[in-house]
Amino acid sequence: MKRILKHNKLIVTVILVITIFFALQLPKIEINNDIEVFLPDDHVSKVTTEEIEEIFGENDGxxxxxKFQEGSIFDYHNLSRIENMTKDLENIAEVDEVTSLTNVEFIEGTAEGMLVEDLVPELPRTESEKYQIKENLLSWDLYKNNLYSDDFQATQILITLNEGLSTEExxxxxxxxxxxxxxxxxxxxESYISGATAINVRMGDSMLEDIQYLIPFIILVLILTLYIFFRKILPVILIMLNVTISSIWAVGLMAYLGVNLTLVSTVIPVLLIAVGSAYGIHILSHYYDYLAEYDGQIDQVKQEELVLKTVKQLGKPVFLAALTTAVGFGxxxxxxxxxxxxxGIFTAIGxxxxxxxxxxxxxxxxxLIFSLQKDSSKLNYQKIDYFESTILKLHKFYSNKRISIIITALIIIIVSIMGLNRIVIDTPLIEMFKENSQIRQADDFINKNFAGTTIMNVMIEGEDVGSLNHPQILKPMADLQNYMSSSFAEVGKMSSIADYIKRMNQVMHYPDEEIAEEERNDQQGVDDGASFYNQEDGVDNNDNASFYQENDEGDTGSFYEESESQSDESSFYEAEPEAEEALEREIMPGPDKDQNLSEYDFMMLLNRALARADRLDITADELVNLLNQEMNFQAANYYEIPHDLEKYGAQREENLQNLISQYLLLYSGSLDDMINDDLEPDKAQILVQLNDPSTIVAGEVREAILNYTEDNFPDGYQTTVSGNAVMAQAANDLIxxxxxRSILISFIVVFLIVAYSFKSLIAGIYGIVPLAFALLINFGLMGYSGIKLDVGTAMVASIAIGIGVDYTIHFLHSYHKERQKSDDLFLVTQNTLTSTGKAIIFNAISVAAGFLVLLFSNFxxxxxLGLLIAVTMFSSSIAALTILPLMLNIFKPKFIQKEV
Structure with a gap:
């Protein structure tokens, strides 16, 4: 070591050059908090999510x-503002698609068949036009919880970004x-923006804000703490230089290797500033203690000897402390x-x-600094003893209270163990933000008023081409949606191709009298809000998709009619000629507009409708739907997947499958996000929206879906549940x-290092006891206070072991050295406490103070993390200074007495 320190100028130069190199890398670091970065590339939930996104596109935009303060979303002025905002959003280069109230498609039935047009073809100028839009919106539950809130004062605009965008884009x-x-x-x-992309961007902004304000804050706290301890500027500067350089090296290496900065890794600079100071504190504390023995009279030669003596005396314990700390993080x-x-990796490097x-x-x-002083013959330093006096008083207080300390420790351990069962493991990203943050308030508003921002994808795969347009799978899919929505309040919405098939089946079975009545109203110009499509000067809008195409003579095909040119291809049921009579059936009539109901008939109608309900606590809209079904108003009884052969006059299920294929053929909109092929899909997706971000809820919903599909789906179909919600839940399970695993590894390594250092397995046990005590207090506190075990707090244990082991190692080495000098255990303990104990207390205070700065974080x-680490520093240092000497003095282990 003496030879190395002779090249002190070279050492300073090399460290300076390396520091400049890594400092130049810092601007290159990128922030990424996408949930997928939490999982390894080969994790099943990540792989399946990527597969689903490749087939159906991304859903998390x-x-x-x-939200409007005045009027409803149907008012002309408000709809106009929604339309203008939609157009402005569509003009953004990175945006692929925008869906809003003013451009969403609506499927309607007419005398000609099925019509697909905009839900709002024109902005409403009259009350009847406004009510017509509202009536259409309420007629299809696909829009419910997505395009309107219950009070009709808020709506959603869903924005899908282009695929393959970089983080910067x-x-x-x-x-x-x-x-x-x-x-x-x-x-x-008022507008509220949320969703996966919004959360990631906002998290990045808040991380930069944390770095911008917390790091200067912690530096200031550490400077003040160091100055209080040393009462000199030079040791403060040296220690701050130490932690600054180590932080630059660690984060600069991340940037150089292209490793993204995440919420977790923003702690690295804070941790290195707080923890990295420990080694400098121990070295300088002992150096100035040695210096004080000369009463301030020292020359340069003696000063170099003191530096070398300090390094020699503390080299081994500091190395072991650094090694165990690095291993703890590693x-x-x-x-x-x-x-x-x-x-863990880059903190260990730091x-x-x-x-x-x-x-x-x-x-x-x-x-070097001593050699540059004008008067290098003297170095005045007065010993600071107020820490020592405090420690001596503490030692005298508890040295005669062994039984009390043991009982107190046992009570703390028992109470902490009882708190372990209360720990909740949950890692929702949005709940990492504070309640007053803009993104948290936006997400809360959307979850409260709409289907929710947490997305889960369910992919159904069949074995054959066209297997996903069959009633045998589409009906169970629809039943699954109903089951999950009724079983889980957190399921705000489930959408799939089944919703479109049911709607198309309904409009194609409108009772003739209802269509005729609507057409009469339309032809007479009666503005009663009941027309199904708009006409200008008596001419239909040809841009709208019709169920039938006109032939050369201008005739329109019949719903059951089959032309020669169509033959078998356009037949819904592909019936044999002799079976045509068996296929004829009559569409159930709707309510008679002119019929007058008696009070008795009305009550009978209500009772029959209620009897259709699965439960009694139904809402007003659910009661209306039941009445619609009872009266078959606008073919409400046909809002289903066609599966009943008798009801639809079909001989085989293949006939109904052909019917569904015709629906898909005639639908003019895009269904790429629902099925993988517009005509013969073999894969379909159910989009699940959760209004609760909890990963625990996501796990329960996922399990329920898989259980239901296993019990109710036919053979030959495979179900895969994935998406951001599932990846978050997978990360939660991995915690x-x-x-x-990390705690076990840390304890084993600490045990082995301490045991090797003292050549005794018993010494390894003594090394981990104070750490185990501190960890029990940490987890007990989490359980009683309701602090969740998440991606942040999951690091507390390893950090606590990594830092706390320093106190144990330094105390054991100092105690061992004193034990070689004397058999007076009281004196041995006292000398150990007044030397190493002083540095331990100060180091614990500085580390705790540094981490307490995290109380001001945005997350x-x-x-x-800051709170728990501060508590753990306190408990582990106290354990090292009380429980550890108590054990050494009571049991008098042999390893502490023999030379190593």
Missing amino acids: VVTAV ENAAYYKIEEVTEEHNNRGL SLASSEIIPIRTF ISTAFIISLFLIPSLLI VSSQT YPLVY
Whole structure:
């Protein structure tokens, strides 16, 4: 070591050059908080999500909710504002599609067949036109919880971004969307933006804000704490230089290797500033203690000897402390959660850097700075003893209270163990934000008023081409949607191709008298809000898709009629000639407009409708739907997947499959996000929207879907559940296994290092006891306080072990050295506490103070991380200074007495 420190100028130069290199890499680092970065590339939920997105496209885009203070969403002025906002959003280059109230498709039935047009073909000028839009909107439950709120004062605009966008492009798209909404946010209009992309962008912004404000804050706190301890500027500067360089090296290496910065890794600079100071504190604390023995009279030669003596005396314990700390963080590399793994690896690198700098740069600078002083013959330093006096009083207090300490420790352990069962494991990204954050408020508003922002994808795969247009699978799909919506309040919406098939089946079975009545009203110009399509000067809008095409003579085909040119291809049932009579059936009539109901008939109607209900606590709209079914108003009884052979006059299920194929053929809109082929799909997707971001809820919903499909879906169909909600739930499941594995690895490594250091297995046990005590307090506190075990707090245990082991190692080595000098255990403990104990207390205070700065973070996981680490520093340091000497003094292990 003496030879190395002779080259102190070279050491300083090399460290400076490396630091400049890594500092130049810092601007290159990128932020990415997409949920998929939490999982390894080969994780099943990540792989299946990518497969589903490749087939059906991405569903997690940006959701904008618009709320009007005056009027409803159907008012001309408000609809106009929605239309203008929709057009402005469509003009954004990164946006693929925008769906809103003013451009969504509506399927309607007419005398000619099926008509697909915009839900709002023109902005309403009259009350009847406004009510017509409202009536159409309410007639199809596909729109429910997506395009309107219960009070009709809010609507959603769903924005899908182009596929394959980079993180920078997604960020740019979000900022443009935010700019458009802000332009329209004038008097009486409020907009709320959420969704996966919005959450990721907002998280990145808040992370930069944390880095911008918290790092200067923690530096200030550490400077003040160091100055209070040393009462000198030089040790403060040296320690701050140490932690600054180690932070630059660690984060700069991340940037150089192209590793993204996540919410978890933003803690790295904070942690290195707080923890990396420990090695410098121990070295400088002992250096100044040695210096104080000379009463301030020392020359340069003696000063160099003191530096070398300090390094020699503390080299081994500091190395072991750094090694165990690095291993403690390195154990996180075993985690399957990528951000935690990254955090562990680069924190371990930063800790190693802090050790190297403490051992080489600080001694080199001490020698160089002393040699540059004008009066290098003297170095005045007065010993600071107020810490020692406090420690001595503490030692005298508890040295005679062994029984009390043991009982207190046992009570704490029992209470902490009882709190373990209360720990909740949950990692919803949105709940990482504080309640007053803009994105949290927006997400809460959308979840409260609409279907929800948490997306889950269910893919149904058949074995053969066209197997997903068969009633045998489409009906169970529709039943699954009904079952999940009624069983889980958190399921805000489930949408699939079944919704479209049911709607098309309904409109194609409108009773003749209803269609005739509507057409009479339309022809007479009666503006009663009941027309199914608009006519201008008596001419139909040819842009709308009709169920039939006119022939050369201008005739229109019949619903059952089959021309020679169509033959078998256009026949719904492909019936044999002799079976045609068997296929004829009569559409159930709708309500008679002219019939007068008696009070008795009305009550009978209500009772029959109620008897259709599955439960009694139905809502008003559910009662209306039941009445519609009872009266078959607008073919309400046909809002279903056609599956009943007798009802539809079909001989075989293949006939009904052909009917469904015809529906798909005649639908003019795009169904790419629902099925993989417009005519003969073998894959279909059910989109699940959850209004609760909890990963626990996502796990329960996923399990229920898989159980239902296994019990109720026919053979030959495979169900896959994936999406962002499932990936978040998968990350949640990995937390427990990763936490257990990292703690186990940390304890084993600490045990082996301490045991090897003292050549005793018993010593390894003594090394982990204070850490186990501190961890029990940590998890007990989490259980009783309701702090969730998430991606942030999951790191507390490894951090606590990595840092807390320093106190144990330093105390054991100091106690061992004192034990070689004396058999007076009281004196041995006292000398250990007044030397190493002082540094332990100060280090624990500085680390705790540094982490408490995280209380001001924008994210709850970091707030709780800071709080728990501070508590753990307190408990592990107290355990090292009380429980550990108590055990050593009571049991008098042999390893502590023999020379190593």
